[in-house]
Amino acid sequence: MEILETTYEVYSPTSVLALFNNALRLPGTENLIHLRGRYAFGGGKSYTNYFYDTLYSEADSISITVKIPALLRSKIVNNEIYTLKGYIEKILRNSRIDINFVVDGIIAQEEGSFSEDDLKKFELIQKKLELGSKDLDTLIRTKLLNNEIVRVANIYGHNAIVQKDFSEGLDVSQKYFEIVEYTCNITSPTSILTQLSELLNLNYDIIALVRGGGDKQSFEVFNDSTLAEYFISLNSISVTAIGHTVNESLLDKLADRRFHLPHDYGAGLHLIVDKLVQEKSNSRALLIDEVKKDISKQFIEQVKTLDSQLKKKNEEFVEAQKTYKEQVENQTKSFNDQLKIRNEEVEKLKKEITETHEKRVRTLSEQLTKKNEEFQKFQESSTKQLQDLQKNFQEQQKQRLEEMANYKREISILHDKNMQSTVDAQTAKLRANLNNASTEITELRATLAKKKFNIIHFIIAVLLGALLGYFILRLI
Template sequence: MMLLCDLYPLGYVDIGVTLKILNDILVFLQFMESQEPIIYSPAAVLNIFNNSISLKQTQRIIQLRGIFVLGKGAFYNGSYYDSLRDESTDAQITLVVPALIRNELQQNKTVTINGYITRRVVNNASRIEIQLTVTELVGQTQNKYSDEELERIEIQQGKAAAGFRDVQGWIKEQILLEHPFKIGVIIGKSAIIDNDIKHQLRESIAFYQLDFHRINLSSEAEIQSTLKQLDDTGTDIIVVSRGGGENLEIFNKLNIAERAIALKGLFVTAIGHKDDVTLLQKVADKAFITPSEFGQFLNDTYNHTVEEAQHSRAQLVESVTKQISARYQKEIENLKQQVTNLDELKKQSTADMQKVYEEKISGLNQLQQEKQTLYERRIAELEKKSNVNWIAVIIAIVAGLVIVYLLQHH
């Protein structure tokens, strides 16, 4: 956004012009707010981004160097579509090569070419491809790396992408869980390194289940088949081990390395050479210089894990003891409080019962008194009625006698 200081670098600002600029900005903002949202198509979005890319290298001829890789033979508008791969990585760019220049290019040769960068929008894949249209072949030489070396790099990159597994962490976990596991060690037919490994195990030898498989370590096919056999039988850790000496080229074989990468079990090497690191060592989950070092590793891992477990258990026992003590103390306090509450409730209940008893006795006494009063009243009424009845009888007798007397005299 252009600022006033950009318009007036010396600091002199006309107030009228300033107000005019501010008014234009407000009008523009109001216009933007009143606009309906613009709906784009996927192709429109791709072309917007494609048109927004602006590099100096796209405006002039540049020079590239890399390994020429033939394409599938696609021919369009007088040009072939091939690739130029980086010499040390798997990065590559699409080449648009005229037919005349392509006839001079050789597969997997390191070439230096001139050309200009172009872009192609791929609508059905939502991407913008960067291409180089070749204008001149400057030079062509033998590759810096052989095909086999490039394959080795690809194998190592594949292992790095898959990840190196934690052998020691896995063993520790099995020790803590007390899960037995199988270790298959591939050694030479006449080798004595099995004794070196066992000697280093010391007291931990009772825990590990080691099986030694004697084969011809100079045979690529036998090594591959033994690796497959151990993996198919569920061996947890597969080890290729040998003593010192030369003849390490067998462990640089691509097929053996590819087989090792494909193993389901953990893969370890103890090949016995410090300076010359082979491809098989580079793709192993863990590599040791000597068989004795591998045995020492197993023993140290076992002892350290047991010590850590014992220390952890002691801490756990102490922690659990504290937790139990605290819990019991809390329960005792709760019980004491409950007893106190019961005593108070008992006292309250006794007082309430005494009050109810007294109220009931008072009620009974009052009822008895009322009954007594009513009884006395009824007796009095009956006695009164009895007196009236005798008087009437006497009057009736006297009246009868008078009537008899009168009748006799008449």
């Protein structure tokens, strides 16, 4: 049985875009056509003598890029209605096909049919186009990938009952959002402006106007140009879900993301979160598979490397072991030879030392005998000298003792003589003092005899006499 091979025609991205570009061949694009709308200037610079401006539909904000020569542009007045003649130009840009209207002539200029408020609304739309819309998907994905909560402020009417619709649409994704509800008079531009100004500095990621529907007259509040101008100045992502699926208000055109109904708004947020969760799950599974493959590959390579290294180390070990064995044998042999030489040298040295020692012992013995004899002679001489010295010392000691006895005797005699002379001198002195005291006593007695008897003087005299007598007796 033959197997039929299926063949496929392979295209490049460039060829695919070329196919679509060639397929877009319409009668209106092959000939000159007339295009009517409100003309709005773009950038002020020309490229290869052409300016790139914008032509808006009169009834809405749909626009097309206009490529106009510099000469024709000089005749155009900004924000006026023109009918232009030209052709459609298709340009391949990376992965998209851009359509430009190349102006060949100006057919007519009509008087402005728009009020100042309409022109202001168009200017606001043009300003929003220049500023660009903030991407709701990117904001939510970035916050969730950084494990951050998305902060949302929803503005409802005072008596609104659509909060439940929003929650049902958001479903299980509510855990990823911090949703705060605010209420105001949703039919009053002033009330909505006041509420928006209060939220301006609260750093919400998303600010949404949520409404369940209503009559067409109450819907006109969302076309207020003053409210719209403040709405596009918000730093947060602006969202509308005001309950009209047919009509598109000015705020819908200026919002970063428009939803028709509150439920659609909640479901849209849930869809973004769910898509990110699925992508993370898929990428995690792919990452695990890739990691497994990488780890398996690395493990096999490491095992091969380690096996090769082990084999090489075993060979090196065997070689080293062999070398070591040879070195040990050589060293053992060398050591034995050296040990034999050392033993011979030791034996020779021992012999020499023995002979030298015997000679020295003999010499020392002779010297010792001689010294012993000299010592005996010295000892005899010393003994005789010591006996003579002891005899002389005893004689001198005896002589010294006799001299000491004589000295003591003489000193005792001198001491007795000195004591006697001192006693005699003191006795004579005391006797003289006693005589003087006796004389004084006699005189005192004579004086007392003359005067009245004074017992105190008498007692003093008796005491003095007793003291003198005591001293005299001590001296004798």
